[in-house]
Amino acid sequence: MSNNLLKGKKGIIFGALDENSIAWKTALKIKEQGGDFVLTNAPVALRMGSINELAKETTSEIISADATRVEDLENLILKTLEIFDGKIDFVLHSIGMSVNVRKGRKYTDLNHDWLAKGWDVSAVSFHKLLQTLYKLDAMNEWGSIVALSYMAAQRVFPNYNDMAENKAYLESIARSFGYFFGKEKKVRVNTISQSPTPTTAGKGVTGFDGFITYAEKMSPLGNATADECADYTVTLFSDLTRKVTLQNLYHDGGFSNVGVSQDIIDIISK
């Protein structure tokens, strides 16, 4: 159902790899609400993923950009300004990758070169993106920028590995850069802390099935799906949330404030 919440708004969506990606679902919801966007992903993801289908369905252009390369980000943003013949209103940073997680290295035996690579991709890329948007003065006033996070930034989830620090860093960048973006350009910057979600990145975490089932049983409303995350992002890109900024917003069915649920007590008391 469309309320045209994003009618006339233009933006950039990072991170749609395949139809399970949170960014993919968000692109579809944004289109449904009247928004237009450029899709982007790293060159390797463009080759291996199915983003062309999404571009066709949403009549969007695709511009390749490795989010760790400032020159790629500059090219992407300048081309997007050209395509839309004006500044943009929203940006979704839906990017995460840990080499240590991918290669099954335990947190107590990390490869620190891999740690640095994952930190650059998952966290510093957000600063690079914000700084490039800021310097190019690419955002319209009352624009909105969202990145995706996870609760391991605040609490221990042993298998989340070095992504926990990456998410803590990402959330901090949203606050720090959000200050300057708000003060000087009236642009808001937030992170959404999403429930475990069965995507390529999500399923890469060791023990993901146990993880997601546990969260489901802990959350009074159950886990938030990728589609629901997309709906929430639409609200943050809309004009209905203009004074929400510098926040890490939990979108997790209530999980983050539950100590233990009766469902879990029942299971462990059996």
Ligand SMILES: NC(=O)c1ccc[n+]([C@@H]2O[C@H](COP(=O)([O-])OP(=O)(O)OC[C@H]3O[C@@H](n4cnc5c(N)ncnc54)[C@H](O)[C@@H]3O)[C@@H](O)[C@H]2O)c1
């Ligand atoms: N799936 C979950 O359980 C979950 C929960 C909370 C938060 N998140 C976060 O949601 C975001 C999206 O992940 P997802 O679950 O949709 O998985 P996904 O695997 O579909 O998306 C991750 C994306 O990051 C992109 N990416 C990796 N390196 C890149 C680079 N150098 N430049 C540009 N893009 C790059 C990938 O190509 C991919 O499109 C991530 O930040 C992830 O940490 C996921």
